[in-house]
Amino acid sequence: MTLVLFCLACASASAAATEPCPPARAGISDLGFTAYQENGQFGGSNVDLLRELQRRTGCPIELIWFPHGRLYAQFYDGQLELTGASLRTPERDRYGIWLPYTYTQFELVLRNDSAGKFHSLAEFVEHSKARLNVPRGISYSPATLVQMQRLQQLGRLEFVNDYQAVFRKIVAGRAEGTLASPTIHLRYQRQHQLLGQMRASFFAESPRTIVGLYISKQVPPPIRRRYVDSLRSIISDGSVQRYNAHYLGEEISRQMFLGGVQDILDAMPREP
Structure with a gap:
């Protein structure tokens, strides 16, 4: 497994070094330890993930803050290439491809x-x-x-x-x-x-569910694949769990990922 992840990272780094990647705008909003603003800086587990995604893909990602109700209007209007933490919905699927990476439960x-x-x-x-x-x-x-x-x-x-x-x-x-x-x-x-x-x-009406980010369908397929491959490596090597543990503590993070991440990896699109 370690060798496979290493090869994936090398392939991603090689692609980033040889293929140009256009900058992406990622919309984030007020979601507690998922994303927040403090002293003019952004923080949170989703922010950490997007920064790591930038590092592994070699694609510059600009974080842009929106009220939550406006974020998806901007995404639908083609003003954003990526969203922050998102539950999957049919309406959002019309404009973007959902890339899962963590769990949540209300x-x-x-x-x-x-x-x-x-x-x-x-x-x-x-x-x-x-x-x-x-x-x-x-x-x-x-x-x-x-x-x-x-x-x-x-x-x-x-x-x-x-x-x-x-x-x-x-x-x-x-x-x-x-x-x-x-x-x-x-x-x-x-x-x-x-x-x-x-x-x-x-409460019974809200079971644990998977959260992801959306990438716009306007992004070319080769670039979308680069994001998918890099996100898959971030999930597989335990980075997402570490981001959550940093903000929430080890016990809450362990409960969030009880049973591992295979369900998340299985939900990842094969042809983004």
Whole structure:
């Protein structure tokens, strides 16, 4: 396995050295430890991955920050060659090719005084009066969307610009919780001194799923293949797990990748 990865890296480096690669614009947005801005700098596991992808492909990648709701409009309009962390959807598939690289799972995150033993979002809708805030532009499972619609009809769900706004409203007492993965909510709990004041639990409507990035169909196939080969090597050599462990700790990263990465590699397109 080590020899195979070494050969892949050598092939990638050789291609990068001999074939010109046009610059790419990658859209990123506020997603906690996945991507964030701090003191004028970008950080997060997805940012680390994109920088490593630049190194292994030899393709310059410019990171551009957008509100999450605007990012995909820019991608659909041909203004971006790459997206940051993305769940796969039919609409996004019309404009780009999805390249998987990690896992995610939404949790129901509530202040302690509103938390309960909710095994599903349906139970939360029926047995709580707590209000949720969520950002615009986030993709959810169909089963989750059904319960979110119920919450909206009850006046218990509000859409805001980003997760920063979500947690500001929780601190201000204008909402009691949100839906977010650990990668997202742990950063904002730490930032707003909410650790120990909130509880997070997985819910039945949102199983663990694979996250990827999109590469525009406008990118020529030979360049797309270069990205796929480099991303495959980043996944196979454990780099993605290390990026997550750096921000979340070893235990959470281990749980995220329980069972390994073969499902991710199997989902990688063969002819990008």
